[in-house]
Amino acid sequence: MITNKRATILEAAKRTFSLFGYKGTSVAHVAKLAGVGKGTIYTEFKHKEEMLEAVMDDFLHDLGAIFERVKHEDERSVLKLHRALYDTLQYRKEHQLLIHLTEEVSVHGTKEAVSAMQKVEDFIMTSLERAIAQGVEKGRLQVNDTEITAFTIYKLYIAFIVDWEEKKRPLTEEELFQVFENHIFNGIVIR
Amino acid sequence: MITNKRATILEAAKRTFSLFGYKGTSVAHVAKLAGVGKGTIYTEFKHKEEMLEAVMDDFLHDLGAIFERVKHEDERSVLKLHRALYDTLQYRKEHQLLIHLTEEVSVHGTKEAVSAMQKVEDFIMTSLERAIAQGVEKGRLQVNDTEITAFTIYKLYIAFIVDWEEKKRPLTEEELFQVFENHIFNGIVIR
């Protein structure tokens, strides 16, 4: 066999999950696309959920790359933070796999999808927390509790990128940055 | 008749909506509790939804009173804003009617419930916006767009009161205030 068996199956799983979501994908379907028998899949994965987990791990690796890439850019701490989060959420918003999983969570509450999306949220939150902690170390940010601050920033980005766009004109990246610059970072109180 | 007919029906509607939500309440049930025939209800309200609207109007009137009361307290602008919003959301949290409607929106998407909750959100947002505009007038706050700032504060409160409590220990009123003091009002950037 020229290509790795596990990789072939994983690629097929990624494709079908992206097209039909977790619930909408049958193991038989993945097997056919991968060009193997159904039984073969169970020599590589304990069950269907383990396939999703493997696909998600790949995916989280990509997300991690975004934060990593931005980290080495030579910019202000605040701008870096913004760019990493913006790119991440944009990526998340456009990726078919995540779109399907998100819908599955809200419509069917499929437990495997819930846990997969939880992983994504945790990952983003953790990356954000690390970035904030770094800003604190460098003496650029004052923060009592990095977790609370990460939560605050994360929820606001989600609110603006998801909820705001539902009823108003979407903000450009620049405008969104301004919102955060004014509110979270500088504060609105006049001194 | 000693008590007002409309008020009696409205009171019964309020009770049953609070106990069973909109979907879970039948018109016959309201009629029985109000001690009138079903037909009588339709002499006062065009349809079931109009009953809900009337109940919600009463409710929004109560909410308005909270903002009004706080407005006249002699405190810092920021503290006032916080107290008004906190009272509002605590009230909301305790109020069975809103709990049921909120669940109905997320579980069944009942259109009458969606529109009722939309009204509540709009009302809170508008009150908040007015309070912020007042802070700006008094030269206490610097804000580019009161709508965006109101949205920011509202979403953050909801996030902390709903989402944060789902996974972490609920914040006390004091802690919640600190979060807003640090993030929105003063900012986290070191100058």
Place this chain on the structure above:
DNA sequence: AAATGACCGAAATATTAAAACGGTCATTTT
């Protein structure tokens, strides 16, 4: 003139039958 509840079509719910699914394993292929 105001109040009522039996009645209507429509919508929600419960019941049942049929199909599809995840996972296994005896058999086949390499």
Place this chain on the structure above:
DNA sequence: AAAATGACCGTTTTAATATTTCGGTCATTT
């Protein structure tokens, strides 16, 4: 002998159908 396979199994989902409940009306009663 080891790896791959798909027919097969019990369970879960879905589709089809029968039953109940509901919002709203209106002829009759109060």
